[in-house]
Amino acid sequence: MHVEFWFDFSCPYAYLAWPRVEEICARAGVRLVLAPMLLGGVFRLTGAGAGPMATLSPPKAANNLRDMARWADRQDALFALPSAHPMRTVRALRTLLGLPEARWPAAIHALYAAYWQRGDDLTSDDAIGRALAGAGIEAAEIAAARAHADGDAAREELHRRTDQAVAHGIFGAPAMVIHRDDAAPILLWGQDRLHWLAAVLAGWDPDTERPPITPRADGHAPAPALPSPPLVDFWFDYSSPFAYLGATQIASVAAAAGATVRWRPMLLGGLFKDLGTPDVPLFAMPEAKRVYLSREMNRWAHWWGVPFRFPGRFPIRTVAPLRLTLLAGGAAPALAARIFAAAWVEDRDIADPTVLRTLAADAGVDPMLVDRTGEPGVKQALVDATAAARAAGVFGAPTCVVHDPGGPLLFWGQDRLELVDAALRGWRPSREPGEPS
Numbered sequence: 001m002h003v004e005f006w007f008d009f010s011c012p013y014a015y016l017a018w019p020r021v022e023e024i025c026a027r028a029g030v031r032l033v034l035a036p037m038l039l040g041g042v043f044r045l046t047g048a049g050a051g052p053m054a055t056l057s058p059p060k061a062a063n064n065l066r067d068m069a070r071w072a073d074r075q076d077a078l079f080a081l082p083s084a085h086p087m088r089t090v091r092a093l094r095t096l097l098g099l100p101e102a103r104w105p106a107a108i109h110a111l112y113a114a115y116w117q118r119g120d121d122l123t124s125d126d127a128i129g130r131a132l133a134g135a136g137i138e139a140a141e142i143a144a145a146r147a148h149a150d151g152d153a154a155r156e157e158l159h160r161r162t163d164q165a166v167a168h169g170i171f172g173a174p175a176m177v178i179h180r181d182d183a184a185p186i187l188l189w190g191q192d193r194l195h196w197l198a199a200v201l202a203g204w205d206p207d208t209e210r211p212p213i214t215p216r217a218d219g220h221a222p223a224p225a226l227p228s229p230p231l232v233d234f235w236f237d238y239s240s241p242f243a244y245l246g247a248t249q250i251a252s253v254a255a256a257a258g259a260t261v262r263w264r265p266m267l268l269g270g271l272f273k274d275l276g277t278p279d280v281p282l283f284a285m286p287e288a289k290r291v292y293l294s295r296e297m298n299r300w301a302h303w304w305g306v307p308f309r310f311p312g313r314f315p316i317r318t319v320a321p322l323r324l325t326l327l328a329g330g331a332a333p334a335l336a337a338r339i340f341a342a343a344w345v346e347d348r349d350i351a352d353p354t355v356l357r358t359l360a361a362d363a364g365v366d367p368m369l370v371d372r373t374g375e376p377g378v379k380q381a382l383v384d385a386t387a388a389a390r391a392a393g394v395f396g397a398p399t400c401v402v403h404d405p406g407g408p409l410l411f412w413g414q415d416r417l418e419l420v421d422a423a424l425r426g427w428r429p430s431r432e433p434g435e436p437s
Contacts, residue, residue, distance in 0.1 A: 001030055001031075001178065001179060001180050001181055001201070002030060002031040002032070002033055002178075002179050003021070003025050003030055003031070003032050003033065003176055003177070003178050003179070003197070003201075004033045004035045004168075004176065004177040004179070005017075005018070005021050005032060005033070005034055005035060005174065005175075005176055006035045006036075006037050006165050006168075006170055006173060006174065006175040006176070006177065007034075007035070007036060007037070007108075007173050007174050007175075008036065008037060008038060008039035008040075008089055008093065008173050009089040009092050009093070009111050009112060009115050009122060010039055010040075010085070010086045010087060010088075010089045010115070011039055011172075011173040011174065012068045012079070012081070012116060013068070013071075013173065013174060013190060013191040013192075014173040014174035014191070015077075015079075015112045015115070015116045016068075016071050016072060016075060016077060016079075016191045017174040017190075017191035017194060018108060018109070018112060018174070019077075019109075020075070020191070020194050021174070021176065021194065021197065022105070024194060024197055024198050024201065025201070027198075028198070028201040028202070030201055034101075034104050034105070034108065035161065035164075035165070035177075036093050036096055036097065036158070036161060037093075037158075037161050037162045037164075037165040037170070037173070038089070038090060038093060038158055038159075038161075038162045039051070039089075039172070039173050040088075041158075041159070041162040042162060042165055042166055042170060042171060042172070042173075043171075045162070045163070045166045046166060046171045046286040046287070046288045046289070047286045047287070048171065048286045048289075051172075052172070053086075057275040057276060057277055057395055058275075059275065059393050059394075059395040060275075060277075060395045060396070060412075062393075062433075063393070063395065063410065063412055065081065065433040066410075066429075066432055066433055067412075067416075068081070069429060069431070069432065069433050070419060070429045071191065071192070073429045073430050074419070074422070074427075078113075078116075078117040079116055079117070080116065080117060080118075080119060081433070082115065082116070082119035083119065084119070084121065087115065087121065087122050087123055088123050089115075089122055089123075090158070091122070091123055091124075091125065091128065091149060092111055092122045092128050093158055094148070094149035094154035094155065094158055095125075095128050095132075095142075095145045095146060095148070095149045096108070096111070096145070097145075097148065097149075097154050097157055097158065098144060098145030098146070098147070098148025098149055098154060099132075099137065099141060099145045100141070103137055103141065106135040106136060106137065107131075107132055107135055107137060109135065110131040110132055110134055110135035110137075111128070111131050111132075113131070114127060114128075114130075114131040125146055128146075129142050129146070132145075166288070168185070168187060169187050169288055169291065169292060170187065170189070170288070171189070171286055171288040171289040171292065172189060172190075172289070174189075174190065174191055175187060175188070175189050176188045176189075176193075176197055178197070178200050178201070183205070186200055186205075186206065186207075187292065188200070189292060192415055192416075193415075196211075196299070196303070199211040206299040206302060206303070207295065207298065207299065207302075208302070209302060210302055210303070210305050211302070211303060229258050229259055229260060230257065230258075230259045230260075230402060230403060230404050230423075230424050231259065231260050231262060231402075231403045232250070232254055232259055232260070232261055232262070232400050232401065232402050232403070232420065232424060233262045233264045233392070233399075233400065233401040233403070234246070234247070234250050234261055234262065234263055234264060234398060234399075234400055235264045235266055235389050235392070235394050235397060235398060235399040235400070235401070236263070236264070236265060236266070236336070236397050236398045237265065237266055237267060237268035237269075237318055237322065237397045238316060238318040238321050238322065238336075238339055238340060238343050238350060239268055239269070239315055239316045239318045239397075240268060240396075240397040240398065241297050241308075241310065241344060242297070242300075242397070242398060242413060242414045242415075243340075243397040243398040243414070244308075244340045244343065244344040245297070245300050245301065245304060245306070245308070245414045246398035246400075246413075246414030246417065247336060247337065247340050247398065248304055248306045248337075248340075249304055249414065249417055250398075250400070250417070250420075251333070253417055253420060253421050253424070254424065256421070257421060257424035257425050258424075259402075259424045261333070263325070263332045263333050263336055264385065264388075264389065265322045265325045265326060265332075265336070265382070265385060266322070266382075266385050266386045266388075266389040266394065266397070267318070267319065267322060267382055267383075267385075267386045268318075268396070268397050269315075270383070270386045271386055271389060271390060271394065271395065271396075274386075274390060275390075275395055277395070277396075279315070280315050281396075282294075294310070297310065300414070300415075307341075307345045308344060308345065309344065309345055309346075309347055310344075311343060311344065311347045312347055313347075313349060316343055316350065316351070317350075317351035318350065318351070319351075319373075319382070320350075320351055320353070320356060320370070320373045321339050321350045321351070321356060322382055322385075323373040323378045323379065323381070323382050324356060324360065324365075324369055324370055324373050325339070326378065326381045326382060326385065327369045327372060327373070327378060328360075328363075328365045328369070331363060331364055331365045334363040334364060334365075335359070335360065335363040335365050337363070338359050338362050338363040339356075339359055339363075342355070342359050353370050353371075356370045357370050392408070392410070393410050394410070394412075395412065396412055396413070398412075398413070398414055399411065399412045399413075400416070400417075400420045402420060402423040402424055404423070404426075404428075406428050409423050409428070409429075411423070
């Protein structure tokens, strides 16, 4: 078994992942193969244009900046977004290819530090040379690598490696390809999937079973509990498979921290329209990313140990179920769980009034409330709920907003429940982007 780590210096998440991937592979006794690629080339080859960052809505872009800084904070990693980001990293990558491979780990650490800690200009031979010299690489080796970067061989090798990444199904960075001796390779994407990497190296097959181990996603012990019970808003729409997955876990995450969950339905399509986001983001993704995420839904279900089946009707119409949830009052959590299961496990048409009445009865909610979902006041309640989500900075589902004395903290995605757990127990990022130093 061995692990390929595919990266480009321009990706902040690859920077954060790199030392942890080294550590995880070393601890497991698994060989790590370093695989540089040109991320811009991957984007072009997979039909992603200039990359996903170029098309983010303003609230999602702001969240991405916070997310980078939060993961760095949790890992105690130095992190500063360079003013010139994104920089062209072709020169740095070709120079790396010109070094002996034994020098690559030290060089990668140095070049990442230059980009993501000091903001050095990695388009410059001088900045690249200073970083490599600081890593103890000899001047003659640096000069030879620089000369190699000028030649056709370096250009062709970088192209070849980038093509190879795309052939693996890679669409972004960081990507880990685990080559197993007796089974097909496993592709994992993102520095927030390194707990999966550890589990796979311990024997987990993410496509067939629950993991044999459940390491914490960020490797930290839980933060101490807050002096008073915190509150978390769980914003959701039944149309999202990831909201379903998050909904199966949020109650236990909150209970473990002594927190209260406030279930907050919203109309995701209305929010997307307001923000200029595609109505069904999954359909707008490059094919490689769409294929990967479709597989990942099942992997998360295996990870959490919950049933999951992608429905035969998608996208799902959710206006009536959401309005019914608003009418359900204190029974909303039970009703939400029942409707989510009907949609994402049983493949039932939750927009059908007859089905919705049955689900309401199952959850202990008066089935006759379904007849009220067309009333003007109930319609307006969903409009108002969606506007409240937008005002809170929500741009997708699921979103958790943790309320504590230091102010609200927003976390998007069921793959951020690790950070939600930490925030509910008293962790706060040392400084959020945009806050004064």
